[in-house]
Amino acid sequence: AQTVTQSQPEMSVQEAETVTLSCTYDTSENNYYLFWYKQPPSRQMILVIRQEAYKQQNATENRFSVNFQKAAKSFSLKISDSQLGDTAMYFCAFMTSNSGNTPLVFGKGTRLSVIA
Amino acid sequence: DSGVTQTPKHLITATGQRVTLRCSPRSGDLSVYWYQQSLDQGLQFLIQYYNGEERAKGNILERFSAQQFPDLHSELNLSSLELGDSALYFCASSPLGGTYNEQFFGPGTRLTVL
Numbered sequence: 001a002q003t004v005t006q007s008q009p010e011m012s013v014q015e016a017e018t019v020t021l022s023c024t025y026d027t028s029e030n031n032y033y034l035f036w037y038k039q040p041p042s043r044q045m046i047l048v049i050r051q052e053a054y055k056q057q058n059a060t061e062n063r064f065s066v067n068f069q070k071a072a073k074s075f076s077l078k079i080s081d082s083q084l085g086d087t088a089m090y091f092c093a094f095m096t097s098n099s100g101n102t103p104l105v106f107g108k109g110t111r112l113s114v115i116a
Numbered sequence: 117d118s119g120v121t122q123t124p125k126h127l128i129t130a131t132g133q134r135v136t137l138r139c140s141p142r143s144g145d146l147s148v149y150w151y152q153q154s155l156d157q158g159l160q161f162l163i164q165y166y167n168g169e170e171r172a173k174g175n176i177l178e179r180f181s182a183q184q185f186p187d188l189h190s191e192l193n194l195s196s197l198e199l200g201d202s203a204l205y206f207c208a209s210s211p212l213g214g215t216y217n218e219q220f221f222g223p224g225t226r227l228t229v230l
Contacts, residue, residue, distance in 0.1 A: 033217050043204060044118075045221035091159060095217060101147045101210060103172055104219060106159040 002027045002094050006107035013082045014115055020067075021077045021110045023092030029053075031097035034068065034075045035104070040088040048090070051075065053097070079112075087114045119143065120222035122207050128228045134195040137225045141188055141209030147171070148190040149210070149219060150182055154203040165190055197229045 003026045013019035025034070036048040051059045051068050058066050063083075067076045079086055092107040119142035129135055141148050150162040152175075161174035165184035176182075179197075184190040194201060204226050208219040 035218075037221075043224055043226075045206060045208075045224075047218055050218065097217075101164075101166060101171065103149055103161040103164055103174060104151075104159075104208075105161070108158045 002029070002032075002096070002105045004092050004094050004105050004107035006090075006092055006110050008110045009108070010111045010113070012113040012115055013079075015082055015084060017082055018078060018080045019082055019112065021079075021090050021092075021112065023075045023077070023107055025073050025075065025092070025094050027073070027094065027096075029096050033095040033097060034066075035093040035095070036064070036066070036075075036077045037091045037093060037106075038086075038088045039091065039109075040085075045091075049077065082114045084114050084116060086112060088112060118220040118222065120207060120209050120220050122205075122222035122225050124225060125223065126226050126228075128230065129197060130230055131197055131199060133197050133229075134193065135197065135227065137192040137194070137205055137207075137227075139190045139192070139207030139209075139222060141190070141207075142211075142220055145209035145211050145220070146188065147210045148184055148188070149208045150176075150190070150192050151206040151208065152203045153206060153224070154200075159206075162192070194227070199229050202227055202229045 032053045034051045038046045063080045089109045093104040121140045146167045162176040164172040182192045204224045207222045210219045
């Protein structure tokens with residue numbers, strides 16, 4: 001079974017600074033997908049960024065980028081120029097590659113606070 | 117707005133009772149997933165339906181059941197409720213396979229069991 005570990009329960013960062021959230025996972029699969037979801041106080045789950053395991057290039061979405069290290073089974077999220085609206089729980093998630101219709105396995109989450 | 121709707125938003129009930137949570141997926145999405153978010157267990161996958169058929173089962177209790185109807189909406193039935201069932205229940209939907217694998221989450225139903 002796949003597992004996802006987020007070792008930082010809470011983090012804080014100053015506005016406009018950069019912060020990196022860690023995620024490691026365990027799987028015997030070779031093809032899979034990794035995601036970062038954001039859950040603000042509204043509780044809505046919002047996809048931040050995703051990475052296909054077969055792609056060597058790290059995904060980037062505006063201020064959000066990942067450092068995907070397949071051999072180390074590591075998938076960290078970097079948030080640049082942090083904004084107050086980035087304050088939220090961040091969940092790392094794993095999905096096996098099976099026609100794209102498989103459940104997500106989530107880590108326990110990291111609570112990020114952006115301080116003015 | 118993800119396009120996934122869930123009703124009700126909040127539900128307060130007593131132990132031993134039965135409730136039904138409803139989910140309407142995005143237009144055209146055939147897969148529906150149910151997840152439970154509780155303080156101690158985090159986000160856990162419960163069950164998945166694909167075009168009316170059960171596709172995968174996670175940590176779903178025997179007291180819980182689900183189904184997906186011909187119009188693709190889904191219902192999660194929780195019975196003999198216990199205090200520990202208090203949680204946020206999410207429904208998510210995803211389009212047919214291929215390279216696009218995002219799951220779109222609904223706003224959730226917050227269940228409180230007193």
